[in-house]
Amino acid sequence: MKRLAVLVFLLVGCGFAGNRGYDWYAYQVNAPMSSTSQKVAFHIDQGESSDQIANDLAARGLIRTPEVFLVYLRYQDKGARLEAGDFVLDRTMNMRQIITALGDAKVQQLSVTLAEGMTLKAMSQSAAKAGLGTADSYVAAASDMTWPYDFLQGRPQGAPGNLEGFLSPNTYQLDKGSTTRDLVKRQLDQFAHEVTPAMRAAIAQPAAGRPAETLYNVITLASIVEREVTKDPDRAIVCGIFYNRLSIHMALQDDITVLYGLNKLQGPLTDQDKQKDTPYNTYLHPGLPVGPISNPGLASINACITPQKSNYYFFFADANRVTRYAATYTEHLRQQQQYGLAPD
Numbered sequence: 001m002k003r004l005a006v007l008v009f010l011l012v013g014c015g016f017a018g019n020r021g022y023d024w025y026a027y028q029v030n031a032p033m034s035s036t037s038q039k040v041a042f043h044i045d046q047g048e049s050s051d052q053i054a055n056d057l058a059a060r061g062l063i064r065t066p067e068v069f070l071v072y073l074r075y076q077d078k079g080a081r082l083e084a085g086d087f088v089l090d091r092t093m094n095m096r097q098i099i100t101a102l103g104d105a106k107v108q109q110l111s112v113t114l115a116e117g118m119t120l121k122a123m124s125q126s127a128a129k130a131g132l133g134t135a136d137s138y139v140a141a142a143s144d145m146t147w148p149y150d151f152l153q154g155r156p157q158g159a160p161g162n163l164e165g166f167l168s169p170n171t172y173q174l175d176k177g178s179t180t181r182d183l184v185k186r187q188l189d190q191f192a193h194e195v196t197p198a199m200r201a202a203i204a205q206p207a208a209g210r211p212a213e214t215l216y217n218v219i220t221l222a223s224i225v226e227r228e229v230t231k232d233p234d235r236a237i238v239c240g241i242f243y244n245r246l247s248i249h250m251a252l253q254d255d256i257t258v259l260y261g262l263n264k265l266q267g268p269l270t271d272q273d274k275q276k277d278t279p280y281n282t283y284l285h286p287g288l289p290v291g292p293i294s295n296p297g298l299a300s301i302n303a304c305i306t307p308q309k310s311n312y313y314f315f316f317a318d319a320n321r322v323t324r325y326a327a328t329y330t331e332h333l334r335q336q337q338q339y340g341l342a343p344d
Contacts, residue, residue: 028068033061034091044102050074051190053082053102063095074101086176091308108176112183116169116297119265120162123295127180130176138180140156142167147158149188151195158290159281165219165292166191194298202305209309210243222300223292227256228315234323235303239324241312250313251287252282260293 040060044053050073054066063069072095082102089098112130114123123139128190137166143162145152152166168190174182195215206212211228225239245252255269261280262273279290312325314332318339326332 011270016317021283025068027070028063029072029095032092032094033064035320036090036092040089041088042087042102044082044084044087048084050082053238055230056150057098061091062089062093062098069095069099070197072096109173110176110178111171111173113171114167114169114187114295117223117230117294117299119260119294120164120167121166122265127183131173131176132178133180138184141179141181141184144184147185147188149192151192151215152188154214156214159216160291163188165216165223165295167295168194169295169297190276195301199301199305207306209240209307210304211247217288218301218304219296220288220292222296222304223294224252224254224289225303226296226300227294228254229323231323232299232303233308235300236306236308237310237312237325238315238323239300239304240307240310240314243307243314244310246287247284251284254282257282257289259292261289 005266010183040062042056042060042062050070051066054063054069054073057063057069058066073082080099080103082099083104084243086108087101088304091103092242093101101311110130110132110134112126114126118126119143120139121135123144124135127133127138128135139162145161145163148165152163156160163184167184167187170187170190172183174186178277200215203213203215203218219244229235229238242254244250255267256279257280258269258273258276259267261278262276274281277284279285282289310325311327314326314329315323316332316336317323318341324335324339326335
């Protein structure tokens with residue numbers, strides 16, 4: 001600050017408006033450091049002083065004299081604001097242009113795409129790859145059962161201690177420096193936005209093709225549907241089939257749930273696998289699995305709120321990924337033979 005005061009004094013003492021003093025000052029302000037373009041990344045920390053910024057600019061070869069920068073900033077451009085953030089400057093920019101640019105911060109962002117049907121574990125790996133933290137830190141945040149969201153209340157006894165099913169899939173943009181916990185919060189906020197109170201109220205009322213349900217059960221079913229089919233109207237039909245099975249106390253017998261219990265994403269599933277006792281084995285245990293097996297998108301959730309009523313109890317996808325439906329097991333076997341698949 002003493003140097004700045006001395007500079008101001010000298011400029012005034014030498015006749016600030018005098019030709020030589022003014023020309024020198026104008027040159028400092030108006031002349032760029034180079035006539036050849038050279039990009040320079042520049043960062044301003046939150047709370048960084050103007051003196052620090054001026055010295056950093058000089059050290060990076062963007063201005064000649066820090067004191068002139070401060071004089072201009074304080075006495076000739078009093079309305080200028082220097083914002084914290086990341087900037088890309090150029091050595092062809094003069095001091096005026098640099099000050100203008102430093103008032104328009106562009107915060108660097110990280111992007112992570114979490115697709116419908118991804119598991120919590122898969123999402124943790126995507127978050128780590130995006131630079132938001134470690135996979136373990138994501139799992140920890142997604143296993144914190146103290147998040148203050150009403151839709152997380154009323155979980156059944158024995159439900160897993162994680163947020164599987166409620167981590168809304170989407171592409172998220174987060175500021176650089178954000179954590180995996182910030183991402184989980186964004187996902188829960190998105191769930192609250194998409195699965196509205198009106199939808200939750202509708203779930204609690206019986207509808208065609210399903211009884212009155214809890215949100216947790218609907219999300220569990222939707223998580224299975226999301227992994228089984230990817231097209232409309234297949235989602236609503238398949239969810240209706242699961243409700244048909246549940247209504248007559250028939251086992252869901254869904255391979256995807258068994259794989260999840262074995263910590264696998266895909267088959268083949270053996271007869272031995274089907275005999276392994278996990279809370280997700282819907283061959284051994286009637287009713288729904290203990291919890292969601294993926295994080296479904298809104299389309300699958302809506303399909304399980306308003307399933308399509310039918311007389312089907314069986315389905316499978318043929319070699320062309322066309323979903324085939326049957327009312328009886330005999331018809332189901334015939335279709336599998338017809339379309340070249342080994343029978344269940």
